[in-house]
Amino acid sequence: MDYYDLIIVGAGPAGSTLAHSLQGSGKKILMIDKQSFPRDKTCAGWVTPAVMNSLEIDLADYSNNRTLQPIRRFRIGMMGQPAVENNHDEVVSYGIRRCEFDDYLLSRVDAPKALATAVKSIDRENGNWVINHTWQAPLIVGAGGHFCPVARLLGEGPGGHETVVAAKEVEFEMTPAQAEVCAARGDTPELWFCRDLKGYAWVFRKGNFLNIGLGREDNHKLSGHLEQFVEEMKASGRIPPDLPGRFKGHAYLLYNHAERPLVDEGVMLIGDSAGLAYTQSGEGIRPAIESALIAARVIREAGDNSAQALQAYGEAIAERFGTRATDADQGWQVPEWVKAPLASTLMRSHWFTRRVVTEKWFLHQQVPPLELAV
Template identity: 50%
Template sequence: MERYDAVIVGGGPAGSTCAWRLRRAGFEVLVLDKQVFPRDKVCAGWITPAVIETLHVDVEEYRQGRVFQPITGFLVGWIDGLATETRYGRPVSYGIRRCEFDHYLLARSGARLRLGEPVRTLDRTDQEWLVNASIRTPLLIGAGGHFCPVARFLGAQPGGGEQVIAAQEIEFEMSRQQARACRVAPEIPEIYFCDDLKGYGWCFRKGDFLNVGLGREDTHRLAGHVSAFSQFLKRRNRIPQDTPERFKGHAYLLYGHAPRKLLDDGVLLIGDAAGLAYPQSGEGIRPAVESGIIAAEVILAAGGDYRRENLEAYRRRLMGRFGERGKMEVPHLFSSGLKQFIGKRLVATRFFSRHVILDRWFLHSHQPVLSTRR
């Protein structure tokens, strides 16, 4: 029987960040993930500078042999309609590949790793958790994404009435010929809203890798929307005509849509397991990283007594940072209020595109960086 101060289920950005922070405080931490890293994760791989800053990523070291694409502007418009370009003249985001980024963070965390091992059983015994009948811990952290087994243990029912965002994407390395035919500039990703405002598609070039995808608030006919979007990009000659159509899908919750229980005695949920992605853009890496840090700080402050009341500070700090769940009036892109509120023309105007869609909803430039001790 092995015993750890904390066991984290899931080695994505939420889990690896929490592990990294706890390890630096001297905790013995085990991260368990059902996949072997480096692993792929369905994601556009776009991160804001706040993520790099909070994680103290050494960019010069990171970019050695890995994709790290500065983004200095965006093209924003409608599928089959007008688009407007915004340039910032400085990097306002970065493009990474999740197989590289997640592997880097997990290796850097310093945690003990059990990879390729799914959580099969979870039991609560006498103020301890028993994981897979072989690992004991007083503290269990659910970071297993939308379908996290710890979230299920706490009552979440993925696929059972939760309002999710469904998305599909493809990422592939372009041949030399495809790279020549691709009109998407690496530093200017393109975002196109669906006609009914229920979602948006993107195409994003990271060096020679091309990422194309689309996410929507309704799960019906997603494949049809994705295929129509891909055809639109090809008609406009934005992407190579032979771009494959092997799209992979995933679903996840947006903050404010998520009724999940965040904590209980000796257990916390972080990242997608808790349903924290920004409602306006669907960006989930920053909330995953920040929730990992906040959870670790609350755990450290609890001083070894992980009764629910001592972990409540986690909920309060999340609400303080991301807003009150259930009571939020978020002007997110998928809300019906917004559909009535803004006209189609607004999206393609330079002012709205830059100051509302990009600065506020996608870049969260109004939200200060969550600072952490080095």
């Protein structure tokens, strides 16, 4: 049986960032992921300059043979009424393809990797965690998304008791004919809010790739809302009339609705496995990256792997992202004061759609860059 100081389950942005941040720490690390890389990961996929800076990514290097779509504008509207377009006069975000982005981050990690390997068992033996009866470590970190097997070790684990957001989306490379009739522009993602404010849809062009999707709190109505949205976008010429393949589904937890503990004896959760997606937008990449950087600092400084020593991570997350709300009636995306019929008027306002929806809810420009003491 192979021994490691740390095993990270999940090789997405959170797991890769944690492993990369711990390089040079002297810790022997193993990464496990059920998929091989590069993997097919459908995601609207935009990252702000703050994320790129936190990851210390050279934009010129990254854009070499990879999609990096500068974003300067947003079209925002409520379904059934005209959209408002705002020009931010500078690059406020970048569109990326997750299959490329995740593979790039993983390629920077020197640690051993067990890819295309499902976690079938996690057992506790003599103070260590043993995975698949093959690898053991005193500390394991769950970075495997909403259904991460490590999350099952904490609290009630993933299940029907959680209020999740379900989304369906598709991403494909357009043919020349499709690109010619697609009115959506690469530098202008489109966000369309459901009239009941329980979700929103998007149309996002990244170079010659097009991503279309919709996420809602009540997933039993998801397919119907998606079909209606797609038909409306086709009729208005925003997207091509012929879409290939089927829409893929996934689920995630919003920060204010998540109740999962973040740490326990020899266990930590980061990224979507911890339920850290921003409440107003559902975006998870920046919280994933920042939670991994915070976890790396705590792991470096912790004297041991006890729950007490690791609790510094939970405290740092609360300081960074705020204390989770306990009000079950809180809207998953928008505050109560934005409820209809006021929302219909607000979504036609250039000031509101720019300053509140885009800059605050989706770009989080009011949140300063993460600074970690050296």
